[in-house]
Amino acid sequence: MSQTTGGLAELIAQQIPRLRRYARALTGDRERADDLVQDSLERAWSRIHLWRGGDMRPWLFTIMHNLFANHARRHSREPAWVPLIDEDTPMDRPAEHETALDLRDLQTALKQLPEEQRAVLLLVCLEQLSYEETAHILGIPIGTVMSRLSRGREQLRSFLQGNQERRLRRVK
Amino acid sequence: MSHEPDTVDEAELHAYIDGRLDPARHPAVLAYLRAHPDEAQRCADYQAINQGLHDLFDAILDEPLPARLTFHSRSQREWRPWLRVAAIGGWLTLGGVLGWTIHGYTGNRALADATLVQQAMIAHAVYVPEVRHPVEVAASQEQHLTTWLTKRMGTDIHIPNLGDDGYELLGGRLLPAESGPAAQFMYQDAHGRRLTLFLRRNAQHSGDTAFRFAQAGDIRGFYWVDRDLGYALIGDVDKETLARVAHTVYRDLNGPGP
Known part of the structure; x- marks a missing residue:
């Protein structure tokens, strides 16, 4: 039941790699991601008295998501993600990469997703959180989680297919 | 066909992909996918x-953490508050358990007062080591600080003057507490030693209390309830000094001590 000295620090420290992974995938930028993680850890410590026990991970992810949303609002006047369909590079790639899912395409496609869909997709597919946990973290109903997940997946899929076809046409 | 493939819905397909499908529904989903190759694709x-x-x-999970995200690579000065907050956190749990066991004798009162001093100590451990941003509003804007916190706390806030004890006001900040907004004032002496005064609404309306003393590691605190506010004076100083300043705070707010 009780948290021994340093027990809380240990519980939080265990989550740092996963917080970093999510932040990096969400922001698409290493520095910005680690800024977000650092801010989240500091926020968590300053509110540790509000933590009510249980699994530390959803609590930390909730804090991170709220900070990310605030940060995104502050930077809303900055240029948004620009669709970046790299027409030239695929020609240089070895042929075997063209059959499997192309990771660079996936990364590009991910950046083009609306942020709300990207967050759901990453929490479910990458962080493997339950739909309920995802809904709680993002503060949205579970039905919204399902519809964003569905739209996000379909958008990634059609983007990847489009790129694949474009590439095959060029190879012909 | 016997498996009624059209009864599978979109949410079940996603649950299947994410390994969260009710096992009882597996046969139905698999049958549906067999019957619909496009959906299977x-x-x-x-x-x-x-x-x-x-x-x-996934490779990010195995990356070495950058220095700013690790505890142990922090300098002593930076690391200490984290460790101390963790220590108070442990003490907080203990306090909660004690509060529960003595519940039958003293009601919720002791528990409520214990959370007052615990929250104050955590806020102290977090903000006192701050070099650049120890306070939200600096002492140079004391009038604004008073007005702002009075408004947010919903009761008259007065900032005690501790100059006679050698402590000057640095400023204050608004904080979240269980019962709503709380405030913290930070003071510093000529050697750079800092005290904090934590205030929160006394939600219990349980009447005034005497001074009580608490200690977590080397952080000490005196706390008391006075009308509609709970106060906690926190510092790393010895008990006698802290008691003297606590009386000053009380006198500054009321006249002679409780």
């Missing part, structure tokens, strides 16, 4: 995306 594509996301980002 779509699910396979989605699964490939899941795998692709892991391929892209």
Whole structure:
């Protein structure tokens, strides 16, 4: 039941790699991601008295998501993600990469997703959180989680297919 | 066909992909996918995306943490508050348990007062080591600080003058507490030693209390309830000094001590 000295620090420290992974995938930028993680850890410590026990991970992810949303609002006047369909590079790639899912395409496609869909997709597919946990973290109903997940997946899929076809046409 | 393939809905397909499908529904979903090759392809594509996301980002889990995110690589000065907050956190749990066991004798009162001093100590441990941003509003804007916190706390806030004890006001900040907004004032002496005074609304309306003393590691605190506010004076100083300043605070707010 009780948290021994340093027990809380240990519980939080265990989550740092996963917080970093999510932040990096969400922001698409290493520095910005680690800024977000650092801010989240500091926020968590300053509110540790509000933590009510249980699994530390959803609590930390909730804090991170709220900070990310605030940060995104502050930077809303900055240029948004620009669709970046790299027409030239695929020609240089070895042929075997063209059959499997192309990771660079996936990364590009991910950046083009609306942020709300990207967050759901990453929490479910990458962080493997339950739909309920995802809904709680993002503060949205579970039905919204399902519809964003569905739209996000379909958008990634059609983007990847489009790129694949474009590439095959060029190879012909 | 016997398996009624059309009864599978979109949410079940996603649950299947994410390994969260009710096992009882597996046969129905598999039958549906066998009967609809396009849908089976779509699910396979989605699964490939899941795998692709892991391929892209899982390596981050094994990266060495940058220095600013690790506890142990922090300098002593930076690391200490984290450790101390963790220590108070442990003490807080203990306090909660004690509060529970003595519940029958003293009601909720002791527990409520214990959370007052615990919250104050955590806020102290977090903000006192801050070099650049120890306070939200500096002492140079004392009038604004008073007005702002009075408004947010919903009761008259007065900032005690501790100059006679050698402590000057640095400023204050608004904080979240269980019962609503709380405030913290920070003071500093000529040697750079800092005290904090924590205030929160006394939600219990339980009447005034005498001074009580608490200690967690080397952080000490005196706390008391006075009308509609609970106060906690926190510092790393010895008990006698802290008691003297606590009386000053009380006198400054009221006249002679409790």
